[in-house]
Amino acid sequence: MRKSANGEGTIYKRKDGRYEARITVGRTEQGHPRRISKISRKRKDVSDWLSEQLAKRNAGDLTEPSRVTFAGWVEHYHASLTVRPNTMDDYHKALAPAIETLGHVKLRELTPARLQAALNEWTKKRTAYQNRKTVKRLRATLAEAERLELIVRNPARTLRLPKTEAQQILVWWAEEAQQVLAYARANDHRLFPFLHVNLVTGLRREEMLGLRWQDVDFEHHELHVRQTITFIAGKADIGEPKTPKSRRTVDLDEDTINVLRTWQSRQQLERQLAGDRWQHTDLVFATPVGKAWAETYLAKVFRSVMEAAGVPRIRLYDLRHCYASIAYEAGVPLKLISDRMGHENIAFTLKTYVHSSKRMRKATAWSASRLFGSAVDRVMAAEGGEGNVAVMLPSKGKKRQDAS
Structure with missing residues (x-):
């Protein structure tokens, strides 16, 4: 020692x-x-x-542990973390109701009962999804305090989470996507190239906003995902792609290349008109003076396009779901869809982003003769003719050798 x-x-x-x-x-x-x-x-x-x-x-x-408040500990703990700015912003938002309600309470005076009572009150004002995020951050934050022996045990560990209903994601199918694109193109809407590229690549919203012209390879028909833009308190924050798998190359078709060439020409004209007001960001999707499109502005314009085109209203982020579902229905291999979207594994893509259309569900409603017809034909042929076929079931006293 x-x-x-x-x-x-x-x-x-x-x-x-x-x-x-x-x-x-x-x-x-x-x-x-x-x-x-x-x-x-x-x-x-x-x-x-x-x-x-x-x-x-x-x-x-x-500070002496007995004097540390919950708010003081959260501030200290967050300062020790190394995470992306938008991730830290999410942490702050998730713990905001807890800080407001319990920030003044001494860390060692937090109890499961006190936290549960607070959570029950939050449930009346916030969505179940929001409360689940808060509980998740509470558990992580207080687990670190427990590890450092600032508290004897984590009072958030036994919190009873509010039930959440599976979120229904509404997506456009090929006809609706084409309807929106046709409207935006016919009206020379500045959102048209954004919608077109998003619907054929499945890029994340922050990847679309962060796309630069230097990332577009017109010669080889590719775009490279190398940076993202998120908004924190209304201010654009430039960052790295979400995961190593997110840093990827996406192949483009000839039509999409032409859409981007046309948009580049229009942007060059806007640059001349803006003069000294032009901001040299090199962003593909930018305002008439070269600035990054704010998410609030983009969402507002997107809603107006949907209403004018007469299609169901979806979220801007759901365009990524639309791409995955339309591509899957069109027969694109799931592995290629997953790679194109920058996912780590196929299972996540299938579970989260691929949705089934009514047309796809109808296609699975085959008759018994269509499902089992070939098997019945083989049995009939083995019996030496047509007519009634007796299907022999295994006897109770004998185990099937081919059971798995």
């Missing part, structure tokens, strides 16, 4: 071979030392952690 003088903490080797570092951060109401600790197989890990905690304590950032 190594003991440090003047309350600088300790590091020692446990019986299981791992190293543990401890530091005193205050005292209990009874006057006993209040400590936090870290365990690792590597001595360097605990040594680095101890140095970090000492620096925080000396700077006044390491």
